[in-house]
Amino acid sequence: MISNLKKSKVQDGVFLIILSGLIIKEALNYHKYGSWALSPSLIPIGISCVIILLSLAMIIPAIKSEEEEAGIFSWEAMKSPAAVIALTVLYLALLPILHFLIASCGYLVVMMMILGERKFLNIGLISVVIPLSLYGLFAILLGVRLP
Amino acid sequence: MLADMSSIITLPFIGVICLGAVSGLFVGSMPGLSVTMATALLVSITYTWDTNLAMGLIMGVYVVGVYSGAITAILINIPGAPSSVSTTLDGYPMAKRGKALLALRTATIYSFIGSVIGLIILMVSAGPVTKLALQFTRFDYFLLAFFGLTTIGSLTSKSYVKGLLSAAMGVFLSTVGMDSMFGIGRFTFGITNLQRGIPIVAALIGLFGFSEILIQVSKKKTESVSVAITDEKVSTMKILKHWPLGIYSSVLGALIGALPGAGGPVAALIAYDQAKRITKDPEVPFGEGAIEGIVASEAANNGCIGGALIPMLTLAVPGDAVTAVILSAFYIHGLRPGPLLFTQTPEMFSVILAAGFIACLMILVLGYTVAPLLSKVAAVKERHLFPIVATLCVVGAFATSNNFFDVWLMIGFGILGFIMRKREYSVAPLVLGLVLGGLMDDNFRRTMSLLQSSDSPIKDLFLSPISMVLTLLIVFSVLSNFISFRELIFERNKEKK
Structure with a gap:
């Protein structure tokens, strides 16, 4: 059983x-x-x-069935997804307080570091350019409201 | 009609279609931005425009937007539009095998073929198909949706039962929210935001976008999600050799599109399922990068455009979400879709067709020039790509309703999709169940209500030709999956012996 x-x-x-x-x-x-x-x-x-x-x-x-199953979940492999989920939840919680540009910048910095990026130039460039581009595209060009 | 078209096609008309096509390419390929949302935005922007130009712009966005959903489906496994869900099944595995350009070209060519065939079918058979759709009873619509769910079960490569369970969960989730008949909030647990039901876009972004990030992150860099366009040589003749399947899927897509409420996702999934059955010996198995999967899916979802316009133009009944928005654009411009359109403003039919055909050409132009460049998004390293895609998921989920609740739901669906995929359940049946559940619920209950006053309910339900055909299709769909399952067991037993 x-x-x-x-x-x-x-x-x-x-x-x-x-x-x-x-x-x-x-x-x-x-x-x-x-x-x-x-x-x-x-x-x-x-x-x-x-x-x-x-x-x-x-x-x-x-x-x-008498077949033995290999474990589908490995707790070791769950660490990174759990970190991404926790960080995203924190990002959503901070969005109304910090607003889109600052919150997204911080989110991108931390997430890239979690995923293994160590070059500060890349981190700095992406975390500044992407939120600004998204803001320009959605909020200014398309008139879409951002969080 | 051709004379009408030639007088309509002016330089500004072509210009706005090109503008719409470029916008459609961008909108369709960006996860979280939907063609429906873009069309709705355009309706509000263009209501002061000349009617022909407004319709040209909207058709440009619609036709190219449906195609461009395939770009991200192929390159980053996130369908840009719901109708590209089935394109991910083979498009992404093909791209991961280094054939991203072949997958993109296949999607481009068969989207073009599908769109053209769909529009030709709209042109020549609007009348007869509309007559057939008019004969559908509510129960037939229920059966049609049910048929869609039974076919999607076979899209799960591992287990048909798991596919059906996923679809059933989707149907259950579609019942969350305010009941349209009695105004009772179902499964809302006092949460006001759930009264409007589960937002499809948020669910789609979560199940396909956020869950993909979680899945890839959990793999610990054992395989890369980024698929770059390589210098592979793509033979157009090799792509075109699948023309019979392309034409078949286009016609199927147009016919399904003509049934109100069915739409591109259903058409693409049914065509995909049909391709699996028809293609006896694919070079690569379905689900692992079969070119036939992309051909069927893209030809059908673009063929659906012409089909979806048939009931919208002739009956004022939208075939899908985008045509529902286009319908509102007609009213805003003082037009009367339905039979009166053909008597009062017959030139509008030519405007729609001319804009559609020009937009089809734009699929080829943009597909061969700009679409491969969009792969740069997917060529980015995963540690750069995932944070950007996660931010896009948040933005996309918020943009559709300006409501943070949708973003939280998107995260929830992302986690659900992650768990499901880890436990080998496909999320595509859940999405289809979510989309079709409302249609099934409404039509089934109304049918049951009508049957209460019937003397011979079974006869009323199943003895109409359409109901009989649909019932037989459902029985065939279910049995064929279980029979093939039995064969699989039988073969395994033989191997053991």
Whole structure:
């Protein structure tokens, strides 16, 4: 049983079945007008049932299979994406305070350093030119509002 | 009609189409900037212009913008437009194998062919196709969307079940937001910004743009994402030998485009799926850089332009998002799309066709001259490219609605796409489910409501010729995938023995 739970298809299937159960529970709250034909719950419940069936179709062969799976996630490989996500979240949080040009400049500097750029000339040039170019293009030329 | 066209084609008319084409090339190739958004901006800019010039500019952006979505799809694996999603499946792997220029030329030539064939079909068969589309019931639209989702399952190379699960999750996500019939907020959990539903552009940028950055970063420089244009020699004859598939996909794209609501993404994905079935022995397997994948996808999504204009011009029903914006441009200029257009202002049909054909030529001109230069963006080192693309993702997600909530959603979809791709789920079915879910929800519920008063619901549902054909296509699509899956198991068992 425990070895089966290590299989990614079983994990995904169980997660999706639980998620579908929660969707059905929430969707039932929207069924207020008697008839199911026009009910706002109809498609969410129907699609959740489809997800449950498909999840079972994924879990059962995976349990029967004797093949060992190689780990899909390696925590070592997750460090860089986690750093990029954290930095982007920080960038978004600071955008309303620092405004686009300054926040983007800082974001580009830190992200390039995270990704391994060590030449300060490149870092300086890109982190200044790109935000200015985007500002000129979007805000001035196209009249698009920037964050 | 040809006489009308010759009187319309003036120097300023050609000039604005060229201007629109260059803008379309830029807009379509920039992740986060959509042709729909550009067209909407143009409607507000050009409402004081002469009608012919305004339509010329808009058609230039539309035709070339749809094509140029392929450029970033090929070079950086981020489709510039939703209709180029299926181009990424083979375009990017082909570029990574050092054949970026071949991929770009293929996209250019078959976008041109697709656009021309689409416009010819618009010219000669607007009437008959519109009559057919008029016969579609609500249930037929549901079946059509359902068919689109069952075909996309086969786009996932590893598992059909995972493809269907991804599509089903997309349909569920499409139900988030205000219900159009009862005004009930579904799955919004009190978040006001979710009342308008999941914004497609933010989801698209997150799933294809931000998740790609995360995937590449997690690979720890084992492979480079940057694809440079090399000095490879590209034989046009080699590209043109796929003309039968190109013509077939163009016609398919135009016909699907003529069905209101279907649009370029559906056309391209169905054509891609068809190409997989038709092409018995591709030089390179599909999903790993097959030229046939690019041919089918690009011919179909550009063929869709002419098709999408058929119901828009003759019925005032837009075929896709861009034609919905063009429809509003017609009203702003005092025109009446629909049957009255052909009686009151018949020259407008010629204006649209003339602008479309000139824009097609601009695809070739820009595709051969400017498009390869845009690859400089992709030739940048990944430690320089990723921060720039991430900034573009933020800007693009914000620009569509001027709302920070969309940017947060984009990040969320980026993380979701990253997890899905790590666990070998394709994100393309989720996007299609998200796009088609609303259409399915609305049409299915209205059909069920009508059936309540029917004496023979099964007969009403399935015995019309269109419903029968669509149902058979769905059954065939599902069964063919499971049969091939069984064959795969059978072959594996034989190998074990």
